[in-house]
Amino acid sequence: MLWFVWQYVYTCFLRFWLKWFLRQITGRCELQRICANCKAGAPRTAKAEHSLRSSKSTVLRGAVDVKEDAVENCVAQIMKEKNIKEQSDPEFKVRLRQCLMQISGYNSLYVSVEELRKQGFDSENEAHEQMLLKLWNLLMPAVKLESRITKQWGDIGFQGDDPKTDFRGMGMLGLTNLVFFSETYTSTARRVLSHASHPKQGYSYAIVGINLTEMAYSLLKNGALKSHFYNTVPGKPQLQHFQQLFCYLVYEFDKFWVEEQPESIMEFNLYREKFHDKVKLLLLDPSITLILTVEPKN
Structure with a gap:
């Protein structure tokens, strides 16, 4: 209770006068002090964003929603x-x-990711079908699919004979993430699949990948990934940067699962939440960078 009272008093009264006092002493406004004294990346951008959001000026508050092509004018x-x-x-x-x-x-990245998530897998769309077949060929190059609808999809962790039903929650975002990981880190993806195929301690590789896509999406949506992207991308993050984060999550979840040695796949939700909590804790560090360190195409 005391904390909320303090927050209210500081926000409504003390902050204004503290800012005014520091400007008189330093000759610089809060934004100037942040840009001058904070390290580039999340330490600077996160504080600048908070300063803008907290401002009484509509010009400054509006800056947090500025579009890329209006940044120059907004600065002026x-x-x-x-x-x-x-x-x-x-x-x-x-x-x-x-x-x-x-x-x-960051704002425009969320819009791009959301659009891809809302795009459902369409079996009548040749590009969608080719991407799905590409995933199979990347992970199982020595095995030919008997047909488009087959129990073989279970070998890479889909639930039914037709993978399209598994993409309902995350749409094409789930498939593009799985293909990106398999294409960019092919050997690593196959090694992770081999762990997932363990007869006792395995898990459904594709389903878990889609689940981790949802985790990455939710972290992006609630702003938890800001420090990561502010620290790793000097300018505007692209979809590929989000997909790189997905690769990190898949790789680290596989390590986590193997180290924890769950009794069976029935405990997946429990360990998924433990892993989620672990990632959220890491993201509290303003200097965090969630980077997959294995070599691409290894």
Whole structure:
């Protein structure tokens, strides 16, 4: 209770006067101090984003939703609003622009991921069908599919004879993630599949991959991945950066599963939540970078 009271008092009263006092002492506004004193990446961009969201100025608050093509104009508006002369602080403009590009980029990445998630797998779509067959060929190059609908799909972890039913929750996002991992880290993907195929301690490789896609999606949606992307992508993150994160999750989950040695696949939900908690704890570190360190195409 006391904490919430303190938060209210600080936000509504003390913060304004503290900012005013520091500006009188340093000659710089809060954004200038953040851009000058905080390390590039999440330490700087996250604080700049919080400062913008907390501002009483509509110009500054609107900056957190700025589109990529409006960043330059937005920077100019902020400098005008805060009466900051470029000649007196030339680095500020460059650093603020980078912060806004990262903030804008994260927002647009979510939109791209959401669009792909909403796109259902269409068996009448040749591109979708070819991508599904590509997944099989990447993981099982020595085995030919007997037909398009077959129990063989269970060998790479699908639940039924036709994988299209398993993509309902995550749509094409689930399939593109699985193909990206299998194509970018082929040997690693096959090794993970071999672990998943263990007769006692295995798990459904494709279904788990789709499940981990949902985990990555939810972390992106609630903003938990901001520190990771702010630290790893200097500008605007692309879909491939999200897919790289997925690769990290698949690889690390497989290690986690093997080390934990669950009794059976019936305990999947329990260990999935334990792994999820582990990832969320890592993401609390403002310097975090969730990078898969194995060599591509290894």
